[in-house]
Every structure is written in C-alpha cells, then in structure tokens.
Amino acid sequence: MVAIPSRHKSLVLLAGIILLQVLLLAVQIKRDSEGRLIRVWTVGAVSPFERAGSYGFGWIRNSWRHYFALQNTTRESEQIRHENEALKLQITQLQGKAAEADRLAALLNFRQAHGDVPMIGARVIGTGAGTASLTIQLDRGERDGIRKNMGVITPDGVVGKVIEAYPNASQVLLLTDKESGVGAMLADSRIQSPVGGQGEPLLVMKYVPNDDGVNLGERVITSGMDRIFPRDLPVGTVAEIKSGNPFKQIRIKPAANLERLEEVLVLLSLRPLEMKNEEDTGDAQPPASGAAKPPAVAKR
Amino acid sequence: MNGTFDIRSESHIEVHKFRAGAIIIATLLALVIQASFPIHFAKAAILDLPLLVTIYFGLSRRNPSTGLLLGMVIGLLQDSLSGPTVPLGLYGIAKTIIGYLASSIGARLDTEHPAARFALTAAFFVAHQGLIVLTRRILLAQPEPWLNMHLFVAALVNALVAVVLFLLLDRLRKN
Numbered sequence: 050m051v052a053i054p055s056r057h058k059s060l061v062l063l064a065g066i067i068l069l070q071v072l073l074l075a076v077q078i079k080r081d082s083e084g085r086l087i088r089v090w091t092v093g094a095v096s097p098f099e100r101a102g103s104y105g106f107g108w109i110r111n112s113w114r115h116y117f118a119l120q121n122t123t124r125e126s127e128q129i130r131h132e133n134e135a136l137k138l139q140i141t142q143l144q145g146k147a148a149e150a151d152r153l154a155a156l157l158n159f160r161q162a163h164g165d166v167p168m169i170g171a172r173v174i175g176t177g178a179g180t181a182s183l184t185i186q187l188d189r190g191e192r193d194g195i196r197k198n199m200g201v202i203t204p205d206g207v208v209g210k211v212i213e214a215y216p217n218a219s220q221v222l223l224l225t226d227k228e229s230g231v232g233a234m235l236a237d238s239r240i241q242s243p244v245g246g247q248g249e250p251l252l253v254m255k256y257v258p259n260d261d262g263v264n265l266g267e268r269v270i271t272s273g274m275d276r277i278f279p280r281d282l283p284v285g286t287v288a289e290i291k292s293g294n295p296f297k298q299i300r301i302k303p304a305a306n307l308e309r310l311e312e313v314l315v316l317l318s319l320r321p322l323e324m325k326n327e328e329d330t331g332d333a334q335p336p337a338s339g340a341a342k343p344p345a346v347a348k349r
Numbered sequence: 350m351n352g353t354f355d356i357r358s359e360s361h362i363e364v365h366k367f368r369a370g371a372i373i374i375a376t377l378l379a380l381v382i383q384a385s386f387p388i389h390f391a392k393a394a395i396l397d398l399p400l401l402v403t404i405y406f407g408l409s410r411r412n413p414s415t416g417l418l419l420g421m422v423i424g425l426l427q428d429s430l431s432g433p434t435v436p437l438g439l440y441g442i443a444k445t446i447i448g449y450l451a452s453s454i455g456a457r458l459d460t461e462h463p464a465a466r467f468a469l470t471a472a473f474f475v476a477h478q479g480l481i482v483l484t485r486r487i488l489l490a491q492p493e494p495w496l497n498m499h500l501f502v503a504a505l506v507n508a509l510v511a512v513v514l515f516l517l518l519d520r521l522r523k524n
Contacts, residue, residue, distance in 0.1 A: 059413035
C-alpha cells in the first residue's frame with residue numbers, strides 16, 4: 050500500500066467523495082436523447098479504449114492477414130504451383146494416353162478391317178543410334194512371330210520393313226532410308242514404280258517415264274509386287290514432279306508420319322497378301338505406257 | 350471568541366467541540382426549517398440553512414475530513430428533501446466542497462469575528478451556488494446563469510443570517 054501523507058488524506062477523501070457523488074448523479078440523470086448519464090459517461094470513457102482496441106486488433110488482424118498469413122499463402126501458393134505442375138503433367142500424360150488410345154484404336158480398327166491379314170501391334174521403343182541409317186526399334190521380336198523382311202505399317206501408310214529380329218525386339222528400316230524401298234504405284238494412273246528413300250523426309254518414285262501423266266497430290270499406294278507389303282497400302286502423295294531423262298523425278302511425301310512413330314503394326318506373313326481397300330472400287334489398272342518397268346520389290 | 354480576524358498557524362487555532370448530538374440536531378433542524386419554512390414564507394427560500402450549518406461546523410471543527418463528510422451528509426439529505434427535480438448529489442457535491450473549504454480555512458484563520466463570518470459566509474454562498482451551477486451545466490446539461498443580482502442579494506442575506514445563527518450555534522459549544 051502506498052502511504053498517503055496525513056495532510057493529503059482529507060484531499061483524497063474529498064476527491065473520493067466527490068467522485069462518488071458524481072457517479073451517484075450520473076446514475077440518476079437521464080438525458081433526453083442519450084439515456085442515463087452514467088451510461089453516456091461509461092460509453093464515452095470506454096469507447097476510446099474500445100476504438101483503440103478495435104484499431105489495435107484490426108491492425109493485428111490485418112498484419113496477420115497481410116503478413117504472417119502470407120507465409121501460409123506462400124506455402125499454399127507453392128503447394129498449388131506444385132499441384133498445378135503435377136496436374137499439367139497429368140493432363141499431358143492423359144492427353145498422351147488419349148492420343149495413344151486413339152492411335153491404338155486406329156490400329157485396332159485397321160486390324161479388324163483387315164482381319165485376314167496376320168499382323169501384330171508393336172511399340173516403338175527407340176530409334177537408330179546414328180544418322181547413317183534411319184531405323185527404329187520395336188518392343189516385339191522373334192518370340193512374337195516377327196521375322197526379318199516383314200513389313201511394318203501404320204493405318205496411315207507404309208513405315209518400312211524389319212531388318213533384324215531379336216527374341217524380344219526388332220529393328221525396322223524406315224522407308225526414308227537410302228537403302229529402303231517398296232513396290233508402289235500411282236493410285237489414279239496405276240503406274241507402277243518402286244519408291245525408295247534418300248535419307249531425307251521425302252521419298253523418290255524412280256521409274257516413271259516422262260510421258261506418263263502424274264499429278265501433284267496424287268496418292269501413291271503399294272503395288273504388292275515386292276512381296277512384302279500387300280497391295281493398296283498408302284505410301285504417300287506426290288509432292289514434287291520434275292522432268293528427267295528418261296524418267297520423271299517424282300518426290301513423294303510419306304503417308305505415315307515416320308518422324309513420330311509410336312505404335313506400328315508388323316505384318317506377320319512373308320507371303321504375298323491382298324489388302325482390302327474400302328476406297329478402291331475397281332481392279333488395279335496396268336501401266337498406261339509401255340515404259341520400262343523395274344522390279345517393284347524392296348531393295349533389301 | 351476574541352473578536353479578531355488574524356492569520357495564525359494551525360497549531361494555535363482552537364478546535365471547538367460541541368455537546369453531544371448538537372451537530373445532528375442542528376443539522377436536522379436546519380433541514381426541517383429549510384424544507385418547511387418557505388411553504389409559509391416564500392421569501393425564506395432565499396435562505397440556505399443547511400449551507401450555513403455546514404459552514405459553521407466546518408469553520409468550528411477545523412478538520413477538513415470532518416467538514417467534508419458533514420457537508421456531504423447535509424448535502425445529500427438536502428438533495429433527498431428537495432424532490433425529484435434535484436438529483437442526489439447536486440447539493441451533496443457542493444456542500445462537500447464547501448465543508449472541506451470551510452474547515453480548511455477555519456484551520457488557518459480565526460473566524461470567530463462576525464465580520465469574518467459574514468464575509469466568509471457570503472463567499473462560501475457564492476461558491477456554493479457556483480458549484481451548483483457548474484454541476485448543472487457540466488453534469489446535468491442544464492443551462493443556468495452564473496451570476497445575477499439575486500445571487501448577490503441571497504449571499505448578503507445568508508451572510509447576515511449566518512452572523513446571527515452562528516452566535517446561536519456558539520452556545521452549543523463545550524466550554
């Protein structure tokens with residue numbers, strides 16, 4: 050207890066008694082518009098502290114929200130970013146799976162449409178290690194019935210042929226390789242000529258006489274003469290025609306996307322096959338001209 | 350009463366004591382008369398007998414604590430008798446302060462001379478009314494005039510009455 054000097058005791062007593070009576074007054078007095086005076090005073094005395102408290106708590110709350118909580122926000126943002134990246138990856142994977150499903154569906158449809166042709170689906174698991182040859186690796190081999198010189202196709206068109214068959218894998222020489230070739234013919238004019246690769250994206254149709262009519266964009270299909278691929282498989286379309294001596298120089302854009310192969314079909318027969326062609330309504334026409342016809346077989 | 354009005358040290362001031370019950374009886378009488386006399390004599394309302402009793406006992410007892418407590422009691426009793434228009438504490442605050450001031454001044458001054466009593470009573474009356482106006486204005490939001498002629502007349506009348514009354518009350522002292 051703080052000792053009060055005796056000379057001040059009466060003053061303290063006076064202040065206390067005055068205060069008590071002021072409070073007594075305040076309890077009794079009721080102002081017309083503001084209620085009892087004690088309430089007015091109490092509110093007036095407390096409201097600054099309430100206001101200060103409110104501002105203080107508001108400041109603390111805002112600080113918490115805008116600063117401290119931001120740490121959580123940063124964590125949440127980071128987490129959301131990771132989730133977003135994971136979801137993007139998942140979407141990409143799903144899109145890939147959807148595309149794969151589409152491709153597999155196309156393969157399945159192709160197989161069902163050509164049920165009489167023995168074939169097996171295979172996944173591309175690699176490409177050639179060097180630039181000297183354009184090859185791909187498949188995940189199926191001899192155990193799956195794949196043998197050397199079997200044809201490899203996609204629903205879009207010819208891919209190449211098997212050049213090596215291992216127990217569980219096989220190697221395919223793409224049609225664009227210099228050493229590759231396929232017996233082909235122009236779909237409209239039925240002019241037959243082997244098509245081979247040049248190590249470039251475009252193929253070359255080599256033995257079409259200058260006087261034979263060939264149109265840009267004309268479809269090129271397999272002739273079946275190479276005894277590897279059945280007839281009427283798409284090979285490509287005529288992309289460029291130049292006169293030569295004695296044959297035209299015709300460049301063909303491959304029908305199959307040889308640069309982005311993921312699943313292919315391997316024809317499991319080395320016997321000559323006849324492919325059904327929904328678009329072909331008539332028999333194949335013989336060449337219109339009597340130009341010299343080279344053997345329409347694959348080179349290898 | 351030595352008939353002088355001089356400033357002395359507190360230790361030399363005589364503290365008067367009263368007969369048993371004198372303060373209570375005088376206080377009650379003052380309140381009763383204050384409450385009843387104006388009914389028959391309207392002009393008597395100008396008197397504030399409880400204030401005069403407060404001043405007298407404050408000056409005589411010369412103890413600030415006693416003076417302010419007596420002023421508080423008398424003031425609150427007067428408030429209680431003043432009807433619903435006067436809130437408890439209005440006269441209580443004023444008379445508490447007057448009681449304190451009177452006893453404080455009484456402890457330093459010899460206030461036995463009638464002139465001193467007249468002057469002090471007039472001053473305390475004005476101060477008392479000023480405190481009431483202040484309380485009404487500040488606490489009760491009731492606008493009241495600070496000074497007017499009625500106040501000065503009332504102060505003079507109360508001071509005159511106080512001189513006589515205090516002589517009567519002196520008789521209640523113990524010798």
